[in-house]
Amino acid sequence: MKRILLIGVGRWGVNHLRVLRSMPVELFVADRHKQRLNSVDIPQSHRSMDARSLFSNIDAAVVVTPAPAHFDMCSELLAMGKDVFVEKPITLTSSEAKRLTELAEESRLILQVGHIFRFDPASLWMRDAIANGRFGRIKTLRASFSGFKRPRPDTGVTFADSIHFIDLFNFLLGAPPQRVHAVVRDFLGRGMDDESLIVLEYDRGDSSPILATVEAGYHAPGKFREVTIVGTDSSAVCDYNVAQYKIKTFENRHLADGNAIAAEEGAVHQLEFPPEEPLRAELAAFIDAIERRTPSPIDGWAGFHAVRVVEAALESARTGTWIDISA
Numbered sequence: 001m002k003r004i005l006l007i008g009v010g011r012w013g014v015n016h017l018r019v020l021r022s023m024p025v026e027l028f029v030a031d032r033h034k035q036r037l038n039s040v041d042i043p044q045s046h047r048s049m050d051a052r053s054l055f056s057n058i059d060a061a062v063v064v065t066p067a068p069a070h071f072d073m074c075s076e077l078l079a080m081g082k083d084v085f086v087e088k089p090i091t092l093t094s095s096e097a098k099r100l101t102e103l104a105e106e107s108r109l110i111l112q113v114g115h116i117f118r119f120d121p122a123s124l125w126m127r128d129a130i131a132n133g134r135f136g137r138i139k140t141l142r143a144s145f146s147g148f149k150r151p152r153p154d155t156g157v158t159f160a161d162s163i164h165f166i167d168l169f170n171f172l173l174g175a176p177p178q179r180v181h182a183v184v185r186d187f188l189g190r191g192m193d194d195e196s197l198i199v200l201e202y203d204r205g206d207s208s209p210i211l212a213t214v215e216a217g218y219h220a221p222g223k224f225r226e227v228t229i230v231g232t233d234s235s236a237v238c239d240y241n242v243a244q245y246k247i248k249t250f251e252n253r254h255l256a257d258g259n260a261i262a263a264e265e266g267a268v269h270q271l272e273f274p275p276e277e278p279l280r281a282e283l284a285a286f287i288d289a290i291e292r293r294t295p296s297p298i299d300g301w302a303g304f305h306a307v308r309v310v311e312a313a314l315e316s317a318r319t320g321t322w323i324d325i326s327a
Helices: 013-021 034-038 051-057 067-079 094-107 121-131 157-173 278-292 300-319
Strands: 003-007 026-030 060-063 083-087 111-114 138-147 179-185 195-202 210-217 223-231 235-239 247-250 253-257 260-264 268-271
Touching: 003 013, 003 051, 013 026, 013 278, 026 051, 051 067, 060 067, 060 278, 067 083, 067 094, 083 278, 094 111, 094 300, 111 278, 111 300, 121 157, 121 223, 121 235, 121 247, 138 157, 157 179, 157 195, 157 210, 157 223, 157 300, 179 300, 195 300
Parallel strands: 003 026, 003 060, 060 083, 083 111, 138 210
Antiparallel strands: 138 223, 179 195, 195 210, 223 235, 235 247, 247 268, 253 260
């Protein structure tokens, strides 16, 4: 049985705690806030306000701290020979993400990044449907991760929320984008973006790249977690807020009609998916990887590419220009 240290039991960390407690691991917990730690029902010997005091007792760690602490915490763990699961973003700079990933590879350790949408069964279906040509030639991808809520205090909304669907698009298309353009705003006056609109161009090997957009923000009423795929043969809308019937497909096509273009609406299909919890699936994948010593399905390079795109988006917002992302 692997000894796992959960570092951080805040707003999202409590979900990791709930899932890990149901898994076949020996669980340790650390949090700097005494009140949070005291609410965790595990033996006193397995919890501490100082995460580092528990490093020698564990095999691996799950890091759910504020993003600015990710690099230092993960570096120390990897240097001590511990496997690491770190919540997204892996770090706040691509250079640090690259260093962590290379350190894990050099040490032959598991480094998994918490890009949770990759583990949703609907995401797996969309990836396979794109690869199998179900949509025909992909025209556009669109995503909205927005709604009225409390802003994350450690990063702007591009790092906090846009990164979810940036990584998902990288997963669906099998590669990061080539160019990025973005507009962001700081309506709350915090010195960090709270509305973000990103345009991405993904290379398809010809002169017409796939166009993708990601919208995120803290202001619009409601809660939106939606992805749309538009192809020449059919399209799909995936609503991640829905438990089972997440995806609708539309067999809509534009067809030449003399000198005009006709819009032909086709059949609509509702797809059902098992109500699997993606967080449980990704933590199970991490535990399986550290037990079998097999590669993680979401390694540090996935985290690196997502952060690099966010960096480019924020640079674009500062300069008002398209930013090319080198290979």
